Amino acid sequence: MRFFLVLCTFFALPFAAQAVELNGTLAQGGLVVGQVQPGSVVTLDGQTVAVAANGAFVMGFSRDAEPRARLKVLGPGGSVEEQTLSIAKQTYQVQRIDGLPTRKVTPNPADVAHIKADNAKIGAVRSSMSTDPRFLSGFHWPVSGPISGVFGSQRILNGTPKSPHNGVDVAAPRGSIIQAPADGVVALVADDMFYTGKTMMIDHGLGLTSVYAHMDDIFVIEGQVLSQGDALGTVGQTGRATGPHLHWGLTWKAVHVDPQLAAGPMMK
Numbered sequence: 001m002r003f004f005l006v007l008c009t010f011f012a013l014p015f016a017a018q019a020v021e022l023n024g025t026l027a028q029g030g031l032v033v034g035q036v037q038p039g040s041v042v043t044l045d046g047q048t049v050a051v052a053a054n055g056a057f058v059m060g061f062s063r064d065a066e067p068r069a070r071l072k073v074l075g076p077g078g079s080v081e082e083q084t085l086s087i088a089k090q091t092y093q094v095q096r097i098d099g100l101p102t103r104k105v106t107p108n109p110a111d112v113a114h115i116k117a118d119n120a121k122i123g124a125v126r127s128s129m130s131t132d133p134r135f136l137s138g139f140h141w142p143v144s145g146p147i148s149g150v151f152g153s154q155r156i157l158n159g160t161p162k163s164p165h166n167g168v169d170v171a172a173p174r175g176s177i178i179q180a181p182a183d184g185v186v187a188l189v190a191d192d193m194f195y196t197g198k199t200m201m202i203d204h205g206l207g208l209t210s211v212y213a214h215m216d217d218i219f220v221i222e223g224q225v226l227s228q229g230d231a232l233g234t235v236g237q238t239g240r241a242t243g244p245h246l247h248w249g250l251t252w253k254a255v256h257v258d259p260q261l262a263a264g265p266m267m268k
């Protein structure tokens with residue numbers, strides 16, 4: 001499918017400099033994990049980036065990130081290193097989905113209240129900042145199957161343009177086991193969100209969170225510590241979905257990134 005082009009276009013870099021080491025994809029939607037000397041202060045375009053006690057940090061680049069970003073590292077001994085990062089541009093497709101129930105595209109006032117309450121819960125998780133860099137486990141695919149929706153695509157639902165798709169969709173039979181793609185802590189379990197149905201979220205540390213939507217069953221509870229590969233629940237079709245699939249989102253603070261870039265090619 002078309003999305004493989006994205007993976008081939010960019011290569012994971014390690015590149016090293018004196019004060020900072022970066023691993024990941026410097027592209028729109030890319031996630032980059034960095035390492036500095038413990039006690040360093042890191043800023044990205046002037047905004048402070050949280051650094052773990054061991055010197056690890058993480059940052060993400062949005063769907064529409066500017067072509068350059070400025071990374072600055074203040075070492076504990078007073079050294080200063082600045083780098084200009086080149087952020088590769090992505091192209092996004094248009095995805096039309098028809099046949100959704102009208103109410104799931106144009107919600108009524110009661111639905112709007114439901115959506116606001118859902119968004120407040122999701123927003124609270126995304127604005128939290130736990131200190132353990134659990135994302136250092138790296139990311140695997142939580143489920144395997146055909147990719148039915150890529151990150152960043154402009155969506156037209158029942159003919160109406162909507163926000164870009166902020167995760168990746170993997171089609172899989174109802175009941176397929178979803179595994180934790182990385183270490184983390186369960187940050188949210190919700191039974192009935194308007195758009196995402198049975199939904200759970202994982203906190204991977206330092207503002208990096210992931211979301212799992214349209215689930216059929218959830219096996220975990222809030223606060224549960226997860227290791228990569230632990231069973232989270234099963235694939236379903238709850239919320240706004242035209243067939244059983246997992247919507248998997250990965251977000252650094254409020255910045256949605258492409259889980260496909262973080263997980264790499266899927267093992268079949």
Ligand SMILES: [Zn+2]
Pocket residue numbers: 149165167168169246247248
């Ligand atoms: Zn989706």
